[in-house]
Amino acid sequence: MGRRKLRQRQAEEVVKKRQSEHFSLQTLRGMRDICKNEAEEWVKFTQMIHEVGKMFDFNYLETPILEHSSLFQKVTNDDGVGVLNKEMYNFVTQGEDKVTLRPEITPGIVRAYLEDGMQSLRHPVKLYTMGSIFRYERPQEGRYRESHQLDFEMIGVEYPIAEAQLIQIAFYIFRKLELENIVLEINSLGCRDCQREFYKQLKRYFARVKPKLCENCQIRAKKNPLRVFDCKEESCQEELKDAPLIMDNLCKACNKHFKEVQEYLDALQIPYRINTRLVRGLDYYTHTVFEFWREGDEVRRQNALGGGGRYDHLVEEFGGKFTPAVGFALGMDRVVAELLKKKKKKSEKPFVFLAQLGDKSRHKALQLFEKLWEAGYYVKEAFTKTSLRTQLRIAKQEKIRWVLLIGYKEAIEDTVIIRDQVSGVQHIIEQDKLVKFLEDKKKEEEAEKISNLSNS
Numbered sequence: 116m117g118r119r120k121l122r123q124r125q126a127e128e129v130v131k132k133r134q135s136e137h138f139s140l141q142t143l144r145g146m147r148d149i150c151k152n153e154a155e156e157w158v159k160f161t162q163m164i165h166e167v168g169k170m171f172d173f174n175y176l177e178t179p180i181l182e183h184s185s186l187f188q189k190v191t192n193d194d195g196v197g198v199l200n201k202e203m204y205n206f207v208t209q210g211e212d213k214v215t216l217r218p219e220i221t222p223g224i225v226r227a228y229l230e231d232g233m234q235s236l237r238h239p240v241k242l243y244t245m246g247s248i249f250r251y252e253r254p255q256e257g258r259y260r261e262s263h264q265l266d267f268e269m270i271g272v273e274y275p276i277a278e279a280q281l282i283q284i285a286f287y288i289f290r291k292l293e294l295e296n297i298v299l300e301i302n303s304l305g306c307r308d309c310q311r312e313f314y315k316q317l318k319r320y321f322a323r324v325k326p327k328l329c330e331n332c333q334i335r336a337k338k339n340p341l342r343v344f345d346c347k348e349e350s351c352q353e354e355l356k357d358a359p360l361i362m363d364n365l366c367k368a369c370n371k372h373f374k375e376v377q378e379y380l381d382a383l384q385i386p387y388r389i390n391t392r393l394v395r396g397l398d399y400y401t402h403t404v405f406e407f408w409r410e411g412d413e414v415r416r417q418n419a420l421g422g423g424g425r426y427d428h429l430v431e432e433f434g435g436k437f438t439p440a441v442g443f444a445l446g447m448d449r450v451v452a453e454l455l456k457k458k459k460k461k462s463e464k465p466f467v468f469l470a471q472l473g474d475k476s477r478h479k480a481l482q483l484f485e486k487l488w489e490a491g492y493y494v495k496e497a498f499t500k501t502s503l504r505t506q507l508r509i510a511k512q513e514k515i516r517w518v519l520l521i522g523y524k525e526a527i528e529d530t531v532i533i534r535d536q537v538s539g540v541q542h543i544i545e546q547d548k549l550v551k552f553l554e555d556k557k558k559e560e561e562a563e564k565i566s567n568l569s570n571s
């Protein structure tokens with residue numbers, strides 16, 4: 116190769132390398148594709164939400180994911196240390212507009228309510244949506260910078276039944292998804308009058324403990340004392356132990372409102388816990404706030420399934436007339452992850468095949484089938500087949516190791532033949548001892564799997 120050609124080739128390689136530095140096949144940190152198994156669950160989930168929306172008479176809407184930054188600054192009362200402020204994706208566009216990828220959905224909906232003339236509709240205006248939100252936080256297990264929420268809002272309703280109805284919808288969704296062990300936490304943040312009085316007390320309290328609070332909380336304590344409750348620092352949480360509670364400062368009307376919410380929840384038989392320290396980090400909440408947790412997670416205070424609350428003054432703050440409202444959101448990524456976990460459990464391959472030979476044995480096999488399922492075994496059968504050979508062939512096709520066989524003799528004697536398809540070894544045991552036998556075999560198999568894994 117000539118010298119010139121070599122130099123040319125080296126130059127080309129440098130250009131190529133530079134290009135590859137700029138081009139990446141990876142998603143941005145904290146973002147991900149929704150595909151394969153997850154996408155399948157995702158579609159089912161969103162279809163179900165549309166059904167729920169229809170059932171409870173909510174109208175679907177979509178708002179842009181990009182809005183003027185001022186929309187979100189208005190709701191976060193830019194104090195520079197609010198969780199949301201630090202985590203927002205803010206940009207200046209080519210046209211020099213200051214814009215923000217929405218960190219939550221409600222402000223966009225309230226803007227749409229005003230901009231699209233929904234004030235003239237019959238109230239409450241009931242809206243729901245699903246879509247992305249963006250928060251520039253450190254990605255953690257199960258938390259993303261782009262995540263997805265479903266969101267239900269009732270605008271123009273002051274009665275506490277609205278909170279109950281929204282919580283009812285959330286629980287209906289959980290039930291539909293067969294998600295159990297949901298913990299509902301509720302609290303009241305009172306009206307603006309209650310809050311004014313409470314802030315005074317809090318500020319007085321924080322003035323005393325201030326040196327012990329973290330840097331951020333020292334600023335919060337002055338500007339936005341309620342936010343200190345959201346601080347994750349242990350030292351701050353420690354100082355909050357003796358802090359005054361808003362619950363002790365509620366006016367008569369607020370007390371009544373909160374009590375009525377509880378009465379409705381009782382009527383709906385939805386269990387709840389009152390968490391007097393629940394504040395939900397945003398200034399616009401008044402009266403009831405609530406959060407949904409998977410049992411156990413609420414102790415660690417990480418990864419709530421969702422939550423919501425009343426925001427009676429937000430429409431007014433956006434320039435509309437006084438319009439009380441309430442809403443909730445659920446994290447879709449989190450919910451779908453829970454569904455996938457459950458599905459994985461269910462779709463294990465069958466553990467035993469239940470074969471039978473003769474009428475009497477079929478009766479016994481039917482009974483045994485149910486008993487085994489109840490004991491937690493995935494059982495495959497072919498009760499419509501009379502030929503043993505056919506049944507064994509099916510067991511083989513399904514790659515099931517343990518075949519249980521009940522013939523005439525076994526049916527009379529309440530025993531069962533267990534055949535190990537791998538070794539060909541057969542045992543006869545009493546039906547009563549079958550579950551225990553399978554349990555032992557399952558444990559052995561699991562132990563084998565683990566030792567195989569560590570050997571390879």
Ligand SMILES: [Zn+2]
Nearest residue numbers: 306309366369
């Ligand atoms: Zn009040």
Ligand SMILES: [Zn+2]
Nearest residue numbers: 329332346351
């Ligand atoms: Zn703090």
